[in-house]
Structure formats: structure tokens, C-alpha cells
Amino acid sequence: MNRIILIITVIAAAIMELIDTSIVNVALNHMSGNLGATLEDTSWVVTAYGIANVIIIPMTSFLVNNLGRRNYYIGSIILFTFCSFMCGNSDNIWELVTFRFLQGIGGGALLSVSATVVYECFPKEKQNIASALFGIGVFIGPTIGPTLGGHITDNYSWPWIFYINIPIGIAAAILCYRLLPESPSRQKVKEIDWPGIILLIIGIGSLQTILERGETEDWFETRYIVVLTVTAVFTLLLFVYRELTTPYPVVKLAILKHPSLSISATLTFITGMGMFTSIYLTPVFAQRFLGFTPAMAGLMLLPGSVIAVFALIVTGKVLQKGVSPALIVLIGFCCFIYFNWSMSRLNLDVSMGAIAGNLIYRAVGMALLTVPLSTLAISRLEAKDIPQGTAINNMMRQLGGSFGISIINTYIIRRMAQHRVDLVSNVTPDNRLTPERLQAYTSLFRSKGFSYDDAHHKALMLMEKVVGQQSSFLSYIDAYLFIGVAFIAALPLLLFFLRKKGNKKLVIASADH
Incomplete structure (x- = not known):
């Protein structure tokens, strides 16, 4: 019973940390107005957390070995919880940014150490189930963050997106103090x-x-x-x-000599790109172009999230039966490629149900990728190297998300400019549709009581707006295709996990080969 409680506790802590990576995004406007800051300055609330998170995650193994896992993990929960309270009580933007950075420092352990604890709670032959259970948290956290943040901000006030961490953090600290054992593979280094x-x-x-x-x-x-x-x-x-x-390295990069870790980390990087960019693009796409409310956008994600939980559990059981993790990763990549291809073929008449259906492929794809990649990452590591391997793999997921969102934002802007040039080149007097559309818009405004000159001017402005909207829409469509191509480009890496044996049976390649 204690083992079950411990597993639930550390997974809840990991979900809490991952939710906080995206929960503030929808509240930035409210923070900006309430704290008297520009939106540009307020965006550092997101940036500071991401910087702290990515810095601390690869140092997790070093900190565990020197401070002790119990001390470091419980201390991190306390730091995360305290800074959550201070974030909600901040009086100005830079005070909020400071505590947000410290919250990210505390959050790093809640991801990497939580994963290691879950793995240790299962014997070696059942670690696929451990990967599935932890994968649920990895998948759910970023997915429900924006929806939860929007609900809290709309119905309460933005500080409550931080205050909700307090009871969870207190409970997690108390339970871990009672149940969390010291790391069996702790090796205190002689020199920092x-x-x-x-x-x-x-x-x-x-x-x-x-x-x-x-x-x-x-x-x-x-x-x-x-x-x-x-x-x-x-x-x-x-x-x-x-x-x-x-x-005595702070990050034992030498363990990347294991193909199982280095290639899994690369594929996890691509997975992170897909996971974070799709959850970034889709709600914005639905609200900006289809007129969905934040609540509708949240509901749109729900069916896929529910199905993904079951898919994660099934994946763990299938892996336990001996199915090649590389084969499951291949299927997961195909699901995600299909999702992006389907999204790239949408038009403005698409229904909420159609997008929700596409998101199921994304969710299943992510479920099929999360578990086997986590398993492959640590499959050939010695027990003492598992925390470091887990930390590196988790860091690559976070970096993949950061790279992906940065790249996709730049790509959207570039494609938007190109689509605008292409569309404007067709809005000419030689195109018979142009004067017809202009006349229809002019007549519309004349019917509302405007003079001919004013109506004509407003018709031109409306055509300009339509061109801008179409350019933006097409650039988002292109963004989905871009991510799909990135997944296709990564597929050859799977060949390193496979070799032929006997009658062409696929098995996981040993790190010794």
C-alpha cells in the first residue's frame, strides 16, 4: 500500500510541475494589467521558469548524489510550493519573475527524480509499466495546463494558478518524508x-x-x-x-556512448517538439480562425487525453509481452505524422468534432512514443546511471519543446509573409473576382448608410483584412506540415535500434554492438 501511495504522490508532483510549464500562458494579459507591466515584460514569467527548469534538470543526478535523494526531493517540493505562494503574492512583475525562476529550480527535481522513484518501485521486468504510469503524467501535464489556467483566470483570479500548487505540495512533502527511501545507488562525489x-x-x-x-x-x-x-x-x-x-562531472555525458540513450534522447527531442508545438498551435488555431472559446478548445483536447491514458497503459503491457519498443515508436511516429498531415488539410468549415478526431491520433501517437522511448533510454544503463540518463532524456524533451515553439513561430511569420505576397499578386483588376468582391463589400457598407467613398474605403480595408486572415490561416496549416516532415526525417534513427536475427525477427539492439 505504501508503494502505491508513493507512486501516486511522485506522479502527482511531476504533473504539478509540468502543468506549471503552460498554465500561466493564458493569464499573461491579466498579469500585465494587474501588475502594471507591458506584455513583453510579463512574458518573462514564462521564460524564467523554462530557463530554470532546463538548467536544473541535467544536474539532478549530481544533486541527488551530494545532497541525498530524500533531502533534495523534499527540499525541491518545499521550494516549489513556497515560491508558488510568493508568485501569487507578488506586487510587481520582476518580483514575480524572480520567484517564478526559483519555482522552476524547485520543479526540476519533480520531473527527473519522480521518474526514477517510479522505476525503482517496479522490478526490472515490469519497468515498462512504470514508464506507462509516469508517461501519463508527462502527457497530461502540458495538455491540461492551458485549459486549467483559462478556467481559473476566468472564474477566479490569476494568483490562484499558483495557489492551487500549495495543498498538493504540502501533501507531497509530508508523504515523501514518511515514505520516500534514500537512493540505493547514491554515490557521493569527492570533488564538486x-x-x-x-x-x-x-x-x-x-x-x-x-x-x-x-x-x-x-x-x-x-x-x-x-x-x-x-x-x-x-x-x-x-x-x-x-x-x-x-x-567528477556534474553531468555524466559519457553515458551517451550507449546508443539506447543517445538515440532515444534524439527521438525524445523530436517528440518534445511535436508534443509542445501541437498543444501550442491547436488551441490558438481553433480560437483565432474558428471562433472557439477557451472552454471549447479545452473540451476539444479532452477525448484524446482520455484515450491516451488507456493507450499508455496498454503500451506498457504490450512492451512487457516482448514487443519491440522500436516497432511501437514507429507506429507512434506514423500516428503523429498522420495527425499533422490531417491538420494541414483543414479549411475554415471544419467542425470541432473533426479536430477532436485528429487530436486522438496525436494523443495515441504521444502515448506510443512516451513509454518505449523512456524504456529505451535507460534499458542498457547501470543502476547508478539511471538517474542521470533519465535527467538527460527529460532535458531533451523540454529542449525539444523550446526549440519547436521557437522554430514554429519563426516559420509561421515567414510563411505568412510569403502567402500574403502570393495572395496580393492575385488581387488585381485583371482577376474578375477582385472587382466583384470589391463591389459586393462596397454594397454591403452602402446598405449600412455609408457614403460611396466611405463604403469603398471600408471595402478595401475589409479585403486587406481577409487577405491577412487567409495568409495567417495558411501559415498555420503549413506549420503542421513542417512538424510532420520533422517526424519523417527522424524515422531513419529507428534503424539503429533494430537488427535481424534468425527469420528477420526484430529485436532491440544491444548497446555492446
Whole structure:
């Protein structure tokens, strides 16, 4: 019974952390008005959390070994909970950003350590079930974040998106204090890798800031983005060299020599791109072009989320029966490719049910990817390296999301400009539809009492608006296709997991080959 309670507790903590990666997105306007800050400054509430999260996740194994898992995990829950309270009580935007950053530092353990604890609660032969259970949290957290945040903001006030963490955090801290054992593979290092820690903080912090703020700041047209880019490249190269040569690295990059981890981490990066960009694009697409309310957008995601939970459990059981994880990953990639292809063929007459149906393919695809990739990532690691392998794999998912959203925002803007040029080139007097549409709009405004000159002017403005909307719509359609192509490009990596044996039976390749 204690084992079940512990599993539920750490999974709940992981879900809480993942929800907080996206729950604030829908409340930025309210925060901006309430705190008297610009929307640009307020967006640092999102950026600060992401930077802290990605910095701390790869350091998890180092911190566990030096502080002890119980101390580090419970301390992280307390820090996360306290900073959640302080975020809700912030009086100005930079106070909120500061506590949001510290909340992200606390949240890093809630993801990586939680996964390790769940794995340890199951014997080796049943770790596929552990992956499925933890995968539920990984999948549900980012999915319900925006919906939950919108409901709380609309019906209460934005501080409550932070206050809801407090009872969960207190309960998790108490239960972990009573039930969480110390790590059986703890190995306290003799020397702290301070240069590695500093290089990691500067390098990942710079990279994450570039990804979060690059599009807003017009990329390399802004001086500080250029400086951060040079800094990120230089420090991360030094960090890799340092971690491969020092006897006591803060991040044991040498474990990436295992193909099972390195290739799984790459595929997890692509999965993170798909997971976060699709949950970013679809609600915006539905509300901006189809007129859906936030509640409708949330309901649209619900069927897929429910089905995904069952798909995750089934995937764990199928893996336990000996089905190749690489084969399941292939099916998951195909599901996600089909989802993106279907979304790229939508028009403005699409129904809520049709999009919800497409999202089921996305949800099943994510379910089929989350479990086997997590299993593959640690399948050939020694027990002492599992926490580090889990941390690296989780970091790649988060980085994939950051890269994906940054790339897709830039891609949408570029495609929007191109579609506008293409559409405007057809709005000419030589095209018989142009004067017909202009005359129809003019007649519409004349019927509302405007003079001919005013009606004609408003008709031209309306045509301009229609062109802008069509350009934007087509760019979002292209974005789905772009992500689908990224998944197709990653498929050859699966060949490294497969080899022929006997009568062409597919099995997982050993890390020794």
C-alpha cells in the first residue's frame, strides 16, 4: 500500500510541475494589467521558469548524489510550493519573475527524480509499466495546463494558478518524508565540479533565453540576442569538453556512448517538439480562425487525453509481452505524422468534432512514443546511471519543446509573409473576382448608410483584412506540415535500434554492438 501511495504522490508532483510549464500562458494579459507591466515584460514569467527548469534538470543526478535523494526531493517540493505562494503574492512583475525562476529550480527535481522513484518501485521486468504510469503524467501535464489556467483566470483570479500548487505540495512533502527511501545507488562525489556547474548555467541559460525571446526580439537584429548566441555556443562547447575530461562531472555525458540513450534522447527531442508545438498551435488555431472559446478548445483536447491514458497503459503491457519498443515508436511516429498531415488539410468549415478526431491520433501517437522511448533510454544503463540518463532524456524533451515553439513561430511569420505576397499578386483588376468582391463589400457598407467613398474605403480595408486572415490561416496549416516532415526525417534513427536475427525477427539492439 505504501508503494502505491508513493507512486501516486511522485506522479502527482511531476504533473504539478509540468502543468506549471503552460498554465500561466493564458493569464499573461491579466498579469500585465494587474501588475502594471507591458506584455513583453510579463512574458518573462514564462521564460524564467523554462530557463530554470532546463538548467536544473541535467544536474539532478549530481544533486541527488551530494545532497541525498530524500533531502533534495523534499527540499525541491518545499521550494516549489513556497515560491508558488510568493508568485501569487507578488506586487510587481520582476518580483514575480524572480520567484517564478526559483519555482522552476524547485520543479526540476519533480520531473527527473519522480521518474526514477517510479522505476525503482517496479522490478526490472515490469519497468515498462512504470514508464506507462509516469508517461501519463508527462502527457497530461502540458495538455491540461492551458485549459486549467483559462478556467481559473476566468472564474477566479490569476494568483490562484499558483495557489492551487500549495495543498498538493504540502501533501507531497509530508508523504515523501514518511515514505520516500534514500537512493540505493547514491554515490557521493569527492570533488564538486564548479566549472561545469557554472558553464552549464551560463550555456543553457543563454540558449533557453535565445529560444524563448528570439522571435519577440527579432532574432539577430537585437544586440543581446547576438551576445547570448555567442555565449551559448562558446560555453556549451567548453561544458562538453569539461564533462568528458573531468573525473567528477556534474553531468555524466559519457553515458551517451550507449546508443539506447543517445538515440532515444534524439527521438525524445523530436517528440518534445511535436508534443509542445501541437498543444501550442491547436488551441490558438481553433480560437483565432474558428471562433472557439477557451472552454471549447479545452473540451476539444479532452477525448484524446482520455484515450491516451488507456493507450499508455496498454503500451506498457504490450512492451512487457516482448514487443519491440522500436516497432511501437514507429507506429507512434506514423500516428503523429498522420495527425499533422490531417491538420494541414483543414479549411475554415471544419467542425470541432473533426479536430477532436485528429487530436486522438496525436494523443495515441504521444502515448506510443512516451513509454518505449523512456524504456529505451535507460534499458542498457547501470543502476547508478539511471538517474542521470533519465535527467538527460527529460532535458531533451523540454529542449525539444523550446526549440519547436521557437522554430514554429519563426516559420509561421515567414510563411505568412510569403502567402500574403502570393495572395496580393492575385488581387488585381485583371482577376474578375477582385472587382466583384470589391463591389459586393462596397454594397454591403452602402446598405449600412455609408457614403460611396466611405463604403469603398471600408471595402478595401475589409479585403486587406481577409487577405491577412487567409495568409495567417495558411501559415498555420503549413506549420503542421513542417512538424510532420520533422517526424519523417527522424524515422531513419529507428534503424539503429533494430537488427535481424534468425527469420528477420526484430529485436532491440544491444548497446555492446
